[in-house]
Amino acid sequence: MYQPIPPRPPQETMPTMYDLPSELVGESGLPDEFHCIQADLLSETCQPPNYSSEEILVASDLNLYYDPRHTLWYKRPDWYMVLGVPSASQQQDLRLSYVVWQEGVDPFLIVELLSPGTEQDDLGKRLREVNQPPTKWEVYEEILRVPYYVVYDRYENNLRAFRLIGTRYEAISLPENRFWLDELELGLGLWQGSYQQTTGLWLRWYNAADWVSTRKEQAQQERQRAEQERQQAEQERQRAEQEYQRAEQEYQRAEREYQRAERLSEYLRSQGIDPDNLS
Known part of the structure; x- marks a missing residue:
């Protein structure tokens, strides 16, 4: 030994x-x-x-x-x-x-x-x-x-x-x-x-x-995470765009209703009727 x-x-x-x-x-x-x-x-x-x-x-x-x-x-x-x-x-x-x-x-x-x-x-x-x-x-x-x-x-x-x-x-x-x-x-x-x-x-x-990941695997994982984050950001952008479009549509509907109400008020006044005192 x-x-x-x-x-x-x-x-x-x-x-x-x-x-x-x-x-x-x-x-x-x-x-x-x-x-x-x-x-x-x-x-x-x-x-x-x-x-x-x-x-x-x-x-x-x-x-x-x-x-x-x-x-x-x-x-x-x-x-x-x-x-x-x-x-x-x-x-x-x-x-x-x-x-x-x-x-x-x-x-x-x-x-x-x-x-x-x-x-x-x-x-x-x-x-x-x-x-x-x-x-x-x-x-x-x-x-x-x-x-x-x-x-x-x-x-x-x-x-x-x-x-x-x-x-x-x-x-x-x-x-x-x-x-x-x-x-x-x-x-x-x-x-x-x-x-x-x-x-x-x-x-x-x-x-x-x-x-344990190798450097190449870590780089791939980082790319995948970056791609997922990009896709999530794109989805958020699309959702925000859809919300904006819905809000714009609501605004346009409200604007049309307001204009109709204004025209009706003008017509009533032309007929001698005060639209603010209607029962």
């Missing part, structure tokens, strides 16, 4: 993200299309109501350095979230990697998108080799003690989620392929739909009411 990490040494003695490589020669390179689209959807819909955008960091395929004793050891989660750490607001501050001993905060949730070549490592089924870095499962469960770990296999449409209970991960029951995280006031589940012009079954965040 991997030995616990000793207390972290002063940060000034440790390498930072500027000292550590963001990629290594011989690695497989950039993720495939699915990984990119799925990570985008997770990031776009990750909107916890109890955290501001300045209090949460989401990252995909960003090297995660976790051991100050072995500073070149790292994992590259497909997607992860860190609470209490802001994302960069200036381009020059964008992270090259996430260095735990520099940031001082471990990830809160990690998502791995399963592929045939990574299944054994992602699910903790691969034994650690002698004198080699620990597996992903060991790092997430024993070293970083990440509270939530999610694995999604798109080939089998199989979603698995684990929560750290004590010192071990325990599987979370997933009715309807979704589960709720009280800490975020959000849930994570499988959603059937189209995103970035690609239809499929996607991992997505939802809130107490519905799936």
Whole structure:
């Protein structure tokens, strides 16, 4: 079993993200299309109501350095979230990697998108080799003690989620392929739909009411609301026009009645009859 990490040494003695490589020669390179689209959807819909955008960091395929004793050891989660750490607001501050001993905060949730070549490592089924870095499962469960770990296999449409209970991960029951995280006031589940012009079954965040909207969906909803408001305004205008026309008709009828009464009064006076003294 991997030995616990000793207390972290002063940060000034440790390498930072500027000292550590963001990629290594011989690695497989950039993720495939699915990984990119799925990570985008997770990031776009990750909107916890109890955290501001300045209090949460989401990252995909960003090297995660976790051991100050072995500073070149790292994992590259497909997607992860860190609470209490802001994302960069200036381009020059964008992270090259996430260095735990520099940031001082471990990830809160990690998502791995399963592929045939990574299944054994992602699910903790691969034994650690002698004198080699620990597996992903060991790092997430024993070293970083990440509270939530999610694995999604798109080939089998199989979603698995684990929560750290004590010192071990325990599987979370997933009715309807979704589960709720009280800490975020959000849930994570499988959603059937189209995103970035690609239809499929996607991992997505939802809130107490519905799936969290993407920017495109929000824009569509705003357009629909604006169109509804325009239609309502048009209906109000039409109703006001109808009321005006009815009032105009009433005025014209009253004017005609008044003119008839005036002509009758003039006729009576011409006959020597005072119309104001008629019994």
